[in-house]
Amino acid sequence: MSRLNGRLAQIAVLVLFAVALAACDGKDNAGLPGPGAQGRPQVGVVTVHPQSVAITAEMPGRTSASLVAEVRPQVGGLIKERLFQEGGEVKAGDPLYQIEPASYQAAYDSAVASLQKAEAAVPSAEAKVERYAGLIKQNAVSKQDNDDAVASLAQAKAEVAAARASVDTARINLDYTRITAPIGGRIDKSVLTPGALVTASQDTALTTIRTLDPINVDVTQSSTNLLNLRQAIRDGRIKISGDRVQVRLKLDNGQLYPLPGTLEFTSAYVDTTTGTYGVRAQFPNPDRLLLPGMYVRAIIEEGVAPDSYLVPQRGVTRNTKGEPVALVVNADNKVEQRVLTVARSVGNSWLVEAGIGDGDRVVVEGSQFARPGQDVTPVDVVVDETTGEVRERGQQSAAPAASAAIAQGAARVDAAGTSTAN
Structure with missing residues (x-):
């Protein structure tokens, strides 16, 4: 009886060991099931089909305000009052500073009086x-006296014009004592x-106003990429998507900016030092999420x-x-090795020609x-487009491997039992 209990205990231990061994060997380091019933290795595969692929260029850049105005006084004097909230939003024409206007008001009043005096002489x-004019016809006055009268009238009218210009100048200077916002935006x-x-x-600006909505993004692009793109367009491998090129923005923290922008212009020359040319895009910024000077990546x-093929980058290596x-x-x-012609990267995939x-x-x-020429068991998997990692895989049963291990263990126990009985 004790011998039977010992055999049962050995069988139980071997069964547990076989199940644990099958569970450990049933998956490789990447999470794939182990060899199949015929000993074929299991591999994760992605089936590729032709598709239309949007060709984008991801370029680093910096944000900049669409409009910038440094506020400086146009007349001298003491600042009497600041009329804005620092860091707030202002509109074009909003008052910002008040310079002491007393002297300018006096100059304006004096110019007005001089104008009135000049107008009174006309x-x-x-x-x-x-x-x-009537007396000269009767020869009652000399021609010289008539000419002097005409000249005096012209001089009086000229003095009126000069006085009126002085009034305008004085009024402009008086208005300049109230400094207003030249543009709308956020004020420093x-x-x-x-x-x-x-x-x-003066050289020192009183403050600065920046228009943040819309906001510009200035990026640089390699001239080599530009030449390759134009060659692909001429060959028909790439078709232009439209006149209004849409631009997306990736922020410094890796998040995509929710609002699309538009391409405003590309530079007409290539920098001889860096071999790049400038590109500017413009984005709406109603929530002021983007601030000037931010590092971003523009996806144009x-x-x-x-009819192009996208192959995940994790499935492509290099030969010798x-x-x-x-x-x-x-x-x-069966496994075959293919040599690919790769055009460019698209996200975490290669565009294969x-x-x-x-x-x-x-x-x-x-x-x-x-290995090339080897029989394998393919398992369909899904590769995440964002991370490039395998997200889903087909289910494979590990029961055949476990059953084989149990059978081998039972045979060993039977052989051991028989030997002991004899």
């Missing part, structure tokens, strides 16, 4: 010219406080590549010649267990 001069802190003395057109839609290669499972579930056909199954997981 009627008398006109009347004299009219009288002399004030450099000077009330009581400070300012001068006309350059066109569409029709440096050529991009991929392992493909054919219809007989040659070496791949419709319906090919590319190995993206478990390639370390597969």
